[in-house]
Amino acid sequence: MLASITYQGEIFPFMSTFIHTLAEHAYQNRTVALVEAGSWAPAAAKVMAKELEGMKDITLTQNKVTVLGSLNDASRAQIEALADELSK
Numbered sequence: 001m002l003a004s005i006t007y008q009g010e011i012f013p014f015m016s017t018f019i020h021t022l023a024e025h026a027y028q029n030r031t032v033a034l035v036e037a038g039s040w041a042p043a044a045a046k047v048m049a050k051e052l053e054g055m056k057d058i059t060l061t062q063n064k065v066t067v068l069g070s071l072n073d074a075s076r077a078q079i080e081a082l083a084d085e086l087s088k
C-alpha cells in the first residue's frame with residue numbers, strides 16, 4: 001500500500017524517492033493499493049500510478065482511497081472496500 005499526500009500537484013518527495021528506489025530494485029509482480037490525501041485537488045494516486053507504470057506485472061487494486069481534508073463517510077467506505085479487497 002502506497003499512501004501519499006498531494007504536494008504541488010505531485011506526491012510528497014519522500015514517496016517519489018521511495019517509488020524510484022523500488023524501480024531501481026526491479027520491484028515487480030505485486031498488487032499495489034493507492035491511498036491519497038489532499039486539501040483541494042488530490043492527485044497523488046494518479047501520480048503514483050503513473051510512476052508504477054514502468055514496473056513489470058504491477059496490478060493496482062480496484063479500490064483506492066481519497067481523503068479530502070479529513071475522513072468522511074465516503075472515504076471511510078473506500079477504506080472498508082479496499083480492506084475487503086485486500087483480505088480476499
Ligand SMILES: Cc1cc2nc3c(=O)[nH]c(=O)nc-3n(C[C@H](O)[C@H](O)[C@H](O)COP(=O)(O)O)c2cc1C
Pocket residue numbers: 005006007008009010037038039040041042043069070
Ligand atoms: C506545500 C504544499 C503543497 C500542497 N499541494 C497540494 C495540492 O497540490 N493539492 C492538494 O489537494 N493539496 C495540497 N496540499 C495539501 C496537502 O495535501 C495536505 O496538507 C495533506 O493532505 C495533509 O492534510 P492536512 O494538512 O489537512 O493534515 C499541499 C500542502 C502543502 C504544504
